[in-house]
Structure formats: structure tokens, C-alpha cells
């Protein structure tokens with residue numbers, strides 16, 4: 001979980017070029033167990049930008065170093081917020097999805113963004 005939060009922070013920070021904070025861990029699916037001795041790899045993608053928020057999707061894979069077998073063990077969605085020098089939310093550049101995969105990811109994330117706003121009464 002710590003690694004998931006860290007890579008999401010790196011991806012969001014890299015996009016915003018500012019400090020970011022985690023506002024929400026929307027979901028964490030554990031598809032398969034991770035065993036002691038497995039090597040983990042994490043793949044994080046910026047799925048969506050709101051005004052100051054960024055949704056990052058993180059995939060976790062575990063490699064059995066004895067056999068080389070790699071298993072997709074988890075997926076998480078996090079909302080990160082860009083902060084200005086005073087620690088207040090600040091606008092980020094919107095992303096422009098290009099590939100069909102990016103557009104699909106973006107549309108799903110946009111729907112989650114709206115659902116979160118409705119949930120919070122924003």
C-alpha cells in the first residue's frame with residue numbers, strides 16, 4: 001500500500017511539477033496474493049485530471065524470482081491533489097488522452113470524478 005501511494009505521488013508530482021497530497025484511495029483490488037521473496041513492480045498511469053485533482057491508476061505485479069512467473073496481483077485508483085507553496089490546492093494542466101485505451105481510461109475516471117463530487121455534495 002505504501003509503494004502504491006508513493007508511485008501515485010511520483011506520477012502526479014511529475015505531471016503537476018508541484019507537491020501533491022493523497023486525497024483518496026478510491027479502491028484497492030487484490031487479485032492474487034504476494035508471497036515473501038516476490039519482486040514487486042508497480043506501473044502507475046495518470047488517468048484523469050480535474051481542476052486541481054489527478055486520478056492515478058496503479059497496477060501491481062509480483063514476480064516469482066525462482067521461476068520468472070509474473071502475476072498481476074493488484075490494482076488501485078488514487079486521487080492526488082496538487083498543492084501550491086501555501087499548501088492549498090492549485091490547478092494542474094489538463095491531460096489530453098490520445099489512444100483508445102487512454103480515452104477509455106479517461107472516460108471511466110471522469111465518471112468516478114463526478115460520482116465522488118456528488119457523494120461529497122460538491
Ligand SMILES: CC(C)(COP(=O)(O)OP(=O)(O)OC[C@H]1O[C@@H](n2cnc3c(N)ncnc32)[C@H](O)[C@@H]1OP(=O)(O)O)[C@@H](O)C(=O)NCCC(=O)NCCS
Nearest residue numbers: 021022023024049050051052053054079081089116117122
Ligand atoms: C485533499 C485536500 C487538499 C482537499 O482540500 P479542500 O480544501 O477540500 O480542497 P477543495 O475543496 O478545493 O478540493 C480540491 C480538490 O480536491 C478534491 N477532493 C477533495 N476532497 C476529496 C476526496 N475526499 N476525494 C477525492 N477528491 C477530493 C476536489 O474534488 C478538488 O478537485 P478538483 O479541483 O479537481 O475538482 C485536503 O482535504 C487535505 O489536505 N486532506 C489531507 C490529505 C492528507 O493528509 N493526505 C495524506 C494521507 S496519508
